[in-house]
Amino acid sequence: MQVTLVTGQLKLPAKFVEDISKIEGVKTIAQSINDVRHSREIIKNKTDILWGSKTITCTINGIDLVVSPQSFFQLNVKQANAIYNKVISSIDPCDCIVEAYCGIGAMSLMVKHIAKEVIGIDSIQAAIDNANINAQINNTDNVKFVAGDAAVNLQKIAESKKIDVLIVDPPRSGLSDPMLEIIKSSNIKQIIYVSCNPSTLAKNLEILQPEYDIIEITPYDMFSHTPLIETVVNLKRKSIE
Numbered sequence: 001m002q003v004t005l006v007t008g009q010l011k012l013p014a015k016f017v018e019d020i021s022k023i024e025g026v027k028t029i030a031q032s033i034n035d036v037r038h039s040r041e042i043i044k045n046k047t048d049i050l051w052g053s054k055t056i057t058c059t060i061n062g063i064d065l066v067v068s069p070q071s072f073f074q075l076n077v078k079q080a081n082a083i084y085n086k087v088i089s090s091i092d093p094c095d096c097i098v099e100a101y102c103g104i105g106a107m108s109l110m111v112k113h114i115a116k117e118v119i120g121i122d123s124i125q126a127a128i129d130n131a132n133i134n135a136q137i138n139n140t141d142n143v144k145f146v147a148g149d150a151a152v153n154l155q156k157i158a159e160s161k162k163i164d165v166l167i168v169d170p171p172r173s174g175l176s177d178p179m180l181e182i183i184k185s186s187n188i189k190q191i192i193y194v195s196c197n198p199s200t201l202a203k204n205l206e207i208l209q210p211e212y213d214i215i216e217i218t219p220y221d222m223f224s225h226t227p228l229i230e231t232v233v234n235l236k237r238k239s240i241e
Contacts, residue, residue, distance in 0.1 A: 174200030
C-alpha cells in the first residue's frame with residue numbers, strides 16, 4: 001500500500017509518519033504540498049518520499065504495473081479490473097489504438113494484443129516514466145507512450161496515421177473543447193470513454209452524438225456508500241465517408 005499525505009505546509013510530526021509506517025501493508029509514505037484552497041488538483045508536481053520505496057508493483061490481468069505517488073492509479077483494484085475487462089471486450093482486433101490520459105499505461109498495455117500498435121498519451125511526465133517502465137517489464141514492443149497535452153498529441157497522431165479506436169479516461173473536468181473538436185473532425189471509428197464524472201460525461205456525449213452513436217453505457221460503483229461512480233461508454237462513428 002502506498003500512502004500519500006496531501007498537506008498545506010511542509011512540516012509533519014515524525015511520530016505521525018512513524019505510526020503510519022507501522023500499519024500492515026504500507027510500503028511507501030509520501031507527501032505532496034498543496035496550499036491552494038478549493039483546488040480541483042489534489043497532488044501537485046512535487047512529491048517527496050518520507051519513508052519506504054519510491055514505487056510499488058501490482059499485477060492486474062497478468063500485467064505488472066509499477067506505481068509511484070505522482071501517477072494516477074485506481075484505488076479500487078477489484079472494480080478497476082472489471083472496467084479494464086469491459087474495455088478489452090468492447091474492442092475488436094485492429095491496427096491502431098490510442099489512449100489519451102493513459103496514466104501509468106494500464107489500459108494501453110492490456111489492449112496490446114488487440115492492435116498492431118498502441119499509443120498512450122499523458123500530460124504528467126512521472127506517469128509516462130512509469131508507463132515506459134511498465135512496457136519494459138511486460139516485454140512489450142508494440143506500445144509506446146508520449147508525454148504532453150492530449151489534444152495536441154492526438155492531432156499529431158491523427159494527421160500521421162489512421163486511428164481505429166480512441167480510449168479516453170479524462171479527469172473530472174471531462175474532455176476539453178479542443179479535444180472534442182479533434183475527435184469530431186476525425187475518422188476515428190470507435191471511442192471508449194471511461195468517465196469519473198457523470199455530469200461532464202453527459203455534456204461531452206451530447207457534443208459527440210451528431211457524429212457518434214452510443215452503443216452501451218456501463219456504470220461501476222467504485223466507492224460504496226458514496227456518489228462516486230465510473231462509467232464506461234462505447235461509442236461508434238455513425239458513418240465514415
